[in-house]
Amino acid sequence: MNDSFVCLIPKKDQREKWTDYRPISLINCVYKLLSKVLANRIRKVLPEVVEENQCAFVEGCFILDGVMIVSELISDLKLNRSMGLILKLDFAKGFDSVSWVFLSKVMSSMGFNSSFCYWVHSCVSSARISVLVNGSSSGIFNLERGLRQGDPLSPFLFLLVAEVLNKMIKYSLSNGNLKGIKINNGGDPLTHIQFADDTILFGDNPLEEMATWKSILEQFGDASGLKLNWTNANCLELMFLWMSLVRELAL
Numbered sequence: 001m002n003d004s005f006v007c008l009i010p011k012k013d014q015r016e017k018w019t020d021y022r023p024i025s026l027i028n029c030v031y032k033l034l035s036k037v038l039a040n041r042i043r044k045v046l047p048e049v050v051e052e053n054q055c056a057f058v059e060g061c062f063i064l065d066g067v068m069i070v071s072e073l074i075s076d077l078k079l080n081r082s083m084g085l086i087l088k089l090d091f092a093k094g095f096d097s098v099s100w101v102f103l104s105k106v107m108s109s110m111g112f113n114s115s116f117c118y119w120v121h122s123c124v125s126s127a128r129i130s131v132l133v134n135g136s137s138s139g140i141f142n143l144e145r146g147l148r149q150g151d152p153l154s155p156f157l158f159l160l161v162a163e164v165l166n167k168m169i170k171y172s173l174s175n176g177n178l179k180g181i182k183i184n185n186g187g188d189p190l191t192h193i194q195f196a197d198d199t200i201l202f203g204d205n206p207l208e209e210m211a212t213w214k215s216i217l218e219q220f221g222d223a224s225g226l227k228l229n230w231t232n233a234n235c236l237e238l239m240f241l242w243m244s245l246v247r248e249l250a251l
C-alpha cells in the first residue's frame with residue numbers, strides 16, 4: 001500500500017547532474033487517504049507548536065507576510081545602518097535527509113501522544129519507492145530516512161523538524177549569543193524567518209555572530225540529518241560584502 005513511483009522533475013533547462021532534478025513521489029491513492037487524515041490532524045495544532053517565524057503551511061499565516069517583512073527590513077537597513085547580513089540557507093536534499101528517529105523525538109517532546117507518533121512513524125518508515133527513468137521503473141527499494149515530496153504528511157512533518165532550529169535560534173537570542181536586527185529601533189529583534197525548508201537569517205554584526213550561527217546549524221544538522229549546502233547559500237550584502245565569511249564557514 002505504501003509503494004510509490006518517483007518521478008524526476010527538472011529544476012532547470014540544462015540538466016547535467018542528478019541534483020538538477022526534483023524527486024516527486026507518485027503516492028498510492030489508498031495510502032493518501034490515511035496520510036491526509038493524519039496531515040489534517042497535525043494542521044489543526046500547528047499554530048500551538050510552531051511559532052510565528054514560520055510562514056508556510058500554518059493556519060492563519062501567509063507566506064507573503066514573510067516576503068513583506070524581508071522587504072521592509074532591507075529598506076530599513078539601507079536607510080539607517082552601515083552594515084548587516086541577510087543569509088538565505090540551502091539545506092542539501094532537505095526533505096530527503098530528515099532523520100526519522102529525530103522526528104519521532106520531536107513529536108513526543110511537542111506533546112503528540114504515542115499512538116499518533118506510531119501511526120506517523122509507520123507511514124514514513126514503511127515507504128518503498130521505485131524511480132521512473134525515461135518512463136521505465138527501477139527496482140523497488142526501502143528508505144532509511146527522509147520525507148517523500150508528494151506525500152500530504154511531508155510538509156507538516158518538516159515544519160515540526162524545522163521548529164527545532166527556530167527554538168535553538170531563540171535560545172541563543174535569549175542568552176545574548178545572537179542579537180538579531182531591530183526595525184526602526186522598536187519591537188523584538190528579528191533573527192530569522194522560515195518558509196518550510198527555506199530559512200533566512202538576519203544579523204546586525206556578522207563578524208560577531210557568524211560563529212554562533214555556524215554552531216547552531218552544525219548541531220541542528222547533526223541531530224536532524226539536515227546539512228547545509230554552504231556553496232548554494234545566498235548572501236545579500238548591505239553596504240559591505242560578507243561572502244568571504246560564508247566561504248569561511250564552509251571550511
